Amino acid sequence: MSMPMQSLAPSRLTIVTDAWHPQVNGVVRSIETTNRELxxxxxxxxxxxxxxxxxxxMPTYPEIRLSLAWxxxxxxxxxxxxxxxxxIATEGPLxxxxxxWCLKNGQPFSTSYHTRFPEYVAARLPVPLTWLYAYVRWFHNRxxxxxxxxxxxxxxxxxRGIKNLSLWSRGIDTTLFRPRDKTEKPFGLARPIFMTVGRVAVEKNLPAFLDLDLPGSKVVVGDGPARAELQARYPNVHFTGMLHGxxxxxxxxxxxxxxxxSKTDTxxxxxLEALASGVPVAAYPVTGPIDIIPAGSNAGALNHDLQIACIAALQASPESARRLAETYSWKAATEQFFDNVVEAKEQRRKRGLRARFGTRPADLTG
Structure with a gap:
């Protein structure tokens, strides 16, 4: 008879991450919120x-700091x-x-793949993607x-050869992010308002949005290494800088x-923040958007032509956007994370038994 998973649950969990304050990004927010739920x-x-x-x-991205530690x-x-x-949340120095240390001391560990590490590095340094994915396989597969x-x-x-993959979704604070009364001319700009939020960096593919011929106005919320160049290049776009809470x-x-x-986010x-605010989403049909916004959903529009997606999203339903966001909770996401941690420890136990006795996985459930 198999052992109940909760009986293996750790009472003490250490999370190691290279991404942390003062960085403001999805990785930091996800880890911070998961910590609170745990x-x-x-x-x-x-x-x-x-x-x-x-x-x-970090060279070319000074907002990210690399630790000097032994x-x-x-x-x-x-x-x-x-x-x-x-x-282990990130593939950086820490x-x-x-x-x-975990491998040397026989300590079970899990990892997470928050960002497209190979693509982000290749966008800044002349390193072949094949080498970078080889590193990712080496890092995560143990x-x-x-x-x-x-x-x-x-x-x-x-x-790409990465093993032991488990799903860990995300949640949203639907109390903070919620529909509110709209002003006639927010930021003094004409409607409709097309907005993007996030790091202003090369991997976010912002020119694909900023180059579009759209009615109304464009707004970029956030900061990052590409902001000065993009703000000079697009004087008719409103850049708010970093906002919080x-x-x-x-x-x-x-x-x-x-x-x-973006075509590189995971x-x-x-x-989710936009959907919870009752704002329909326009995006490419790539990993992330296609997983969040179901086919046929009236919460937004996905298209390989981003302009078509933007115009179509104007006709989408703010109410449908909000209802979709309400299906994502941090409690459920954290329980999923916790179950993965428990299962990872069990998988290591099974590996150890296989190595010792040569038993098949089906023999190791009890």
């Missing part, structure tokens, strides 16, 4: 982040926390050192589970269409 479930969460080490700005430092921090399990946000991404990474939620709710031009937390 604590309500009775899990004692400790963190290893760049806050604990000296760091230097493997022994990271290992001692993890050991001091006496975790039942370790989750993730590498945590992976090394863990008990590699968590991905969508089914389409799981299929894609499976085809209530100010961000109020701004979302003023949009008529949310435009998501999910799209901003899509």
């Amino acid at each position: 604590k309500t479930m009775g899990v004692e969460v400790s963190m290893v982040t760049p806050e604990h080490f000296a760091s230097f700005p 493997p022994g430092q990271v290992g001692r921090m993890i050991a001091a926390q006496r975790p039942d399990y370790v989750h 993730g590498l050192m945590a992976r090394r 863990g008990g589970a590699c968590m991905v946000a969508t089914e389409s991404l799981r299929r894609e990474l499976t085809a 209530e100010a961000l939620a109020e701004t979302y709710a003023q949009a008529d269409v949310f435009v998501f031009p 999910f799209g937390n901003t899509i």
